[in-house]
Amino acid sequence: MDSDRARGVLLGLACGDALGRPVEFSSSTEISAEHGRLDEMVGHGTWNQPAGTITDDTEQALCIARSLVDRGEFDPADVADQFVAWYDTGPFDIGGMTARSLRRLKSGAPWDEAGQQVWEQSREGQNAGNGSVMRCPPLAIPYANDRERLVEVSRQSSQITHADPRCTVGCALLNLTIAGLLDGAGNPLEDALAFLDGTAPAELAGALDPVARGESPGTLETSGYVVHTLQTALHDGLRADSVEDAVVTAVNRGGDTDTVGAVAGAVAGARFGASGLPDPWLAAIDETEELDSLAARLAEMA
Numbered sequence: 001m002d003s004d005r006a007r008g009v010l011l012g013l014a015c016g017d018a019l020g021r022p023v024e025f026s027s028s029t030e031i032s033a034e035h036g037r038l039d040e041m042v043g044h045g046t047w048n049q050p051a052g053t054i055t056d057d058t059e060q061a062l063c064i065a066r067s068l069v070d071r072g073e074f075d076p077a078d079v080a081d082q083f084v085a086w087y088d089t090g091p092f093d094i095g096g097m098t099a100r101s102l103r104r105l106k107s108g109a110p111w112d113e114a115g116q117q118v119w120e121q122s123r124e125g126q127n128a129g130n131g132s133v134m135r136c137p138p139l140a141i142p143y144a145n146d147r148e149r150l151v152e153v154s155r156q157s158s159q160i161t162h163a164d165p166r167c168t169v170g171c172a173l174l175n176l177t178i179a180g181l182l183d184g185a186g187n188p189l190e191d192a193l194a195f196l197d198g199t200a201p202a203e204l205a206g207a208l209d210p211v212a213r214g215e216s217p218g219t220l221e222t223s224g225y226v227v228h229t230l231q232t233a234l235h236d237g238l239r240a241d242s243v244e245d246a247v248v249t250a251v252n253r254g255g256d257t258d259t260v261g262a263v264a265g266a267v268a269g270a271r272f273g274a275s276g277l278p279d280p281w282l283a284a285i286d287e288t289e290e291l292d293s294l295a296a297r298l299a300e301m302a
Contacts, residue, residue, distance in 0.1 A: 004273035005182050006141050006299040010065065010291040012243050012269020013137055015281045016261030017057040020251040021093075022046055024055075028254035039248045041284040047092050052284025055093040057262040059086055060135035062287065064157060065294040068142055068301070074153040080111035080160050093258075095131035095224070097122065101161035111160050119163040128166045130229035132158035134259045136171040137266040138294070140178035142301035147195055150175055162226075169200045170226045173208065174263065177234065181270035187212065189234060207231040211238065222255025233260050237267025243276040 022045025023031050023038060031038055043051040063082035071078055087094070087102040097118055104114035119127055136157050143150035154171040162168070173192050180188025190212040193205060200208075207227050210217050211234050220235060221228035233250060240246035246268035251261040269277070274292075282288045 001141070001144065001182060001299045001302045002273065003296060003299050004275050005270050006302075007274035007292055007295040008243060008269030008272060008276070009137050009141060009178060009182075009266050010061065010269075010295045011274045011277055011282065011288065012247065012265035012267075013061055013134075013262045014054055014058045014265070014285055014287060014291055015243075015269075015277055016247045016250060016263070016265030017054050017134075017258045018052050018285050019247055019281065020257030020259070020261035021049065021053055021055050022051075023251065023254070024257050026254050026257070028252060031252055031254055031257075037248065038252055039244075041281055049092070052281075052286065054285060054287060055258050056091055056095065056098070056131075057134040057259055058287065058291075059091060060098075061138055061262075062290070062294070064135060065138040065291075065298060068138060069294055069297045072301070074139065074143075074156070076111045076153075076156045076160060079157065080105050080114075083160065095129055096126070097129050098131045098161045105160075112156070115159050115161045116163040118161070128164040128226050129162065129224050130167075130226045130256065130259050130263075131224075132160075132162035132167050133170050133174050133226055133230060134262050136175055137178055137263075138298060140175040140182065140270070141295065141298035143175075144179040144182045144302050147176060147179065150179055151196070164226075165201050166204050167226050169196065170204055170230050172196065173200060173204070174230060174234070174267075177238075178267060178270045181267065189238060203227055204230070208234065211235050214239075220253065222253045222257070222260050224256045224259070229256065229260055229263060233263035234267060236260075237264040237271070240264075240268055243268040243272040244278055
């Protein structure tokens, strides 16, 4: 496996997350008014953190990557434990479904029941967030050559906190796409949809089909809804001319900037490699060295 592309998955995710963090919840108009075109790490803003600070997107991706390396395979119970340990540190940013699921895990619910219970008690409109797709890309590296297992572990990784099929299958589609990019596929999203052979929820497939065909959907949304996040991030990640362009384009759309940026960054990172990421971005992120090391270990597992 190309180590530069494997590193690009994790570092691209972190760069998109950190670039988007200070403008999360801002509109594209508000970002433009304050920053012009935001293309460098800035401090403060949303969450009032220093430049280069990652959020729950990368922090949970690190939980998954560390567990994979420590266990030598995907162990959902261990990943759930890592999430709970992270939750106990009091992160400044955490999604609602994730927090509710992790509280259930803390109280003794099994890894495959906590998220299911939260989902069943959440009404439509608040039951299919992007909190699992943002963290799942590390799985695409060690399981890139075993698509059946990649689908299984991707769905299970989502199930811990996000049990809606749009989320579980969304993780599988994203990771199949990233695995295809790591393997040099010409149209990895089309391949991913075909691999799932019509089992993707209709709303998710309907949003991604035009992206797979190279078409631009009419309006690209940047809400926290998983279908919006995947459609916009895959559009930007697969169509941009560079990983930097993908991340900057995604973040400057506004909305859920850290997560749309993180997913677009992971996709484009798999396309172009970590070598395409600006050095000042990587220098600003404290976790760059660990992400680099984990990516190399994950690539060896493949």
